[in-house]
Amino acid sequence: MLRWKTLSRRCSLEDALSKMLYEARDAMADRNGLKIVGALFATVMLVVTLATWTVVKGYADGVYSFESAAVAHIAPR
Numbered sequence: 001m002l003r004w005k006t007l008s009r010r011c012s013l014e015d016a017l018s019k020m021l022y023e024a025r026d027a028m029a030d031r032n033g034l035k036i037v038g039a040l041f042a043t044v045m046l047v048v049t050l051a052t053w054t055v056v057k058g059y060a061d062g063v064y065s066f067e068s069a070a071v072a073h074i075a076p077r
Contacts, residue, residue: 058064
């Protein structure tokens with residue numbers, strides 16, 4: 001974290017920005033955590049892709065239809 005008290009009043013804006021960027025290097029995310037998050041997103045993407053592929057293939061093969069021939073039967077009371 002940048003401590004403004006340590007900066008001199010005579011330092012330029014470029015010096016302050018370079019100090020902030022130098023200190024921000026230590027704030028990088030953990031690589032193992034990023035690998036886990038990446039694997040999670042990849043798995044979810046794969047599942048959604050496969051589900052979409054199977055539905056599209058089902059419509060192409062005629063297994064599913066937009067026009068339903070079946071009529072809903074409601075039991076009388």
